[in-house]
Amino acid sequence: MQNIKVHQVGKILDASTSAEEQAAILAILDQNENVALDLSHCTYVSSAGLRVMLYSFKVAKSKKLVLYLVRVSDDVKDVMKMTGFDKFFTYFNTVDECLKS
């Protein structure tokens, strides 16, 4: 994949970090670059955090860009599945795999 930038999400993605993370992701999309959201360090995503991810996805889509998720932990994936957030995303196990896709 050309034109893709990796954004590393912090340990926790919740209301306390969501504004900052959202701004950082939108800044990439504003440059018309695709996003690989690397969640390898992220152990907890709250309701607000899921909304950051889905909002970013929708902004990307509206700009005809993509936003991929990389290394989502099983726990986070499980929460995403139960709340219906999982179906929107494409997932990769490593950043490399994502960049090569």
Added chain:
Amino acid sequence: MQRIDLFPTHDYKGYKLRAGKPFPFGASVVGNAVNFSIYSRYATACTLVLFKNHAEKPFVEIPFFKEFKLGNVYSMMVFGLDYEEIEYGYRMDGPYDFQQGYRFNKEKVLLDPYAKLISGRDVWGVPPDWNSIFQYRGRILADDFDWEDDVPLETPIQDSIIYEMHVRNFTEDESSGVKHRGTFAGIVEKLPYLKDLGVTCIELMPIHEFDEFENSRLSPDGKGVLYNVWGYSNVGFFAPKAAYASTGRFGMQVDELKNLVKIYHENNIEVMLDVVFNHTAEGNENGPYISYRGIDNKTYYMLTPDGYYYNFSGCGNTLNCNNPNVRDMIIDSLRYWVTDYHIDGFRFDLAAILGRDQNGAPLSNPPLLESLAHDPILGKTKLIAEAWDAGGLYQVGSFPSWGRWAEWNGKYRDAIRRFLKSDENVLSEVKERLCGSPDLYAAHNRGIKASINFITAHDGFTMMDLVSYNGKHNEANGENNTDGENDNNSWNCDWEGECDNKEINFLRHKQIKNAMALLLVSQGVPMILSGDEMGNTQYGNNNAYCQDNKISWLDWNNLKKNEDIHHFVKQMIKFRRIHPVLRFEYHFGYCDYKNTGYPDISWHGVEAWNPATEFHNLTAAFMLNGQYAVGGNDNFIYVAMNMHWETHAFELPVLFENMSWYVFANTDVKAPNDIAEIGKEIEVKDKEIIVGPRSIMILVSK
């Protein structure tokens, strides 16, 4: 363009504020502020109380300034709140006068009646801190689920097959094999099962926030705890029960429930809610302050002239449903569940209460019921009444309907049960019940679609227990077996409880198949109690509201053990779904008003065309004419019912020349020959069929 009204005008202890918007009630996120709005007719002052999540003490209490009050509504915007991390409540000040009905106590922190998210009981069965000053805590919701193209399904009610179920009991047992036991997510995991079964609608027993610890106590054997498992006791009318969500511990129960609805809709299954607007969890004068009592006791409850609580619900208090403000709250709640959760219908618990005036007298034209019948948002929502209450008002057949309300047909249940156990005095009523109860619903153009037919429901025996117990066995409830219904019309097939006797067990399975066959060929809307399709037992407990254990939990091992019952029910559901002649919207003419050669329905006996009552009134047959069904070209269907204890030959009505009768089901035959695959029915060569003792045969024309 930016809004110009989102700047603070006031400062209180560093918190930026401005006058709020009175509507909508509740807490709503508006830009960078949260708008708090609450109504109280009799309060003299109100304070907003804010806590960090799970904190014992509030971090700030903000009084509503005089200029933040409009009429009887307190509203205020608070800026810069990290709204995912806080919980909120109110203190109300005002008079305390028992006889006059005033119960204000500013020491109490109260839940917002419009809270859309409630914490405090986040994980099922985790004992709460009873010393906490704030037990049920309002939270602020990001109200932005992505529904994509989903809308309520609007399945015609006469085409519905309802499956009544309990969120926790459905999958809590290990045998369910799901990952997220006892939750909304668990129900999603069981979608393939329900799809295969063929039901069109799941009806969830109460999912509004309630407290499983309400009146919890040690079980009589001292080994466990009795809980409020069923949840017919509302804490909040706008919030789903957190502990029913696997993600409830993260406060994501709203998303989890919405995801369930969305996925079930994608698979053409509706989701209906059992709603309890007749009382609240605050009990009588000795009950706790949760919300309504402290916010506006006199508005929310029906009170006696001495200030006590009327108890038409049997649960301590009665919601004042026909007070205009309470009425508005109920309508707001129902609209919210339809607009925000895409709920397809509601079953109203003890709905007769909704038609009582503020002194408890039945109204002839209850404004609440009329408003619901004509509400624009609820315009296509199924409205089903449990048309009685605990105060003696019984309105089956007479519930005010405006052509919109259907009813749980309690008379159907009683008549069919009596017929199944060979009661000799019920056949004429059974004929009415099988035809959609025209004696109850032909008037006022209500039609067959007004009749929700059921033989079992959560109240009372399961189907397996109906054929296994003569009496209830509720000792485990700790009330000396005095609770629960006494009048069950059940028959144990000559042995009380489970047994190894093959003949008795064959008869019990046959009786279950008889019941399911009648339910699924009856005109009206069939409702199946979850688990009955696999012969689930509650060991004779007919009031298992407090049993959070094997008594209530659906044992999925039954699927194998009672494979024949499951297969039979599944085939019967399929049969109903492909034959529109079983699903009339309005009642029969009992004649051939379209000149097709046969009447729409005809009654027969052991002789064709002769519905004489013989053999103790226990034999009868009917024929449905497929030319009268929607589309005009369904098969003829013939159902022979022999509830006599001896075998009888039934002469078959002669069909058009090029047609023959084919046997679809015969409950007297051992599985797998008790029911045919659709299209593989077996041709009848004779002019009559032999119907075994206590058996039903179903035939189709081809």
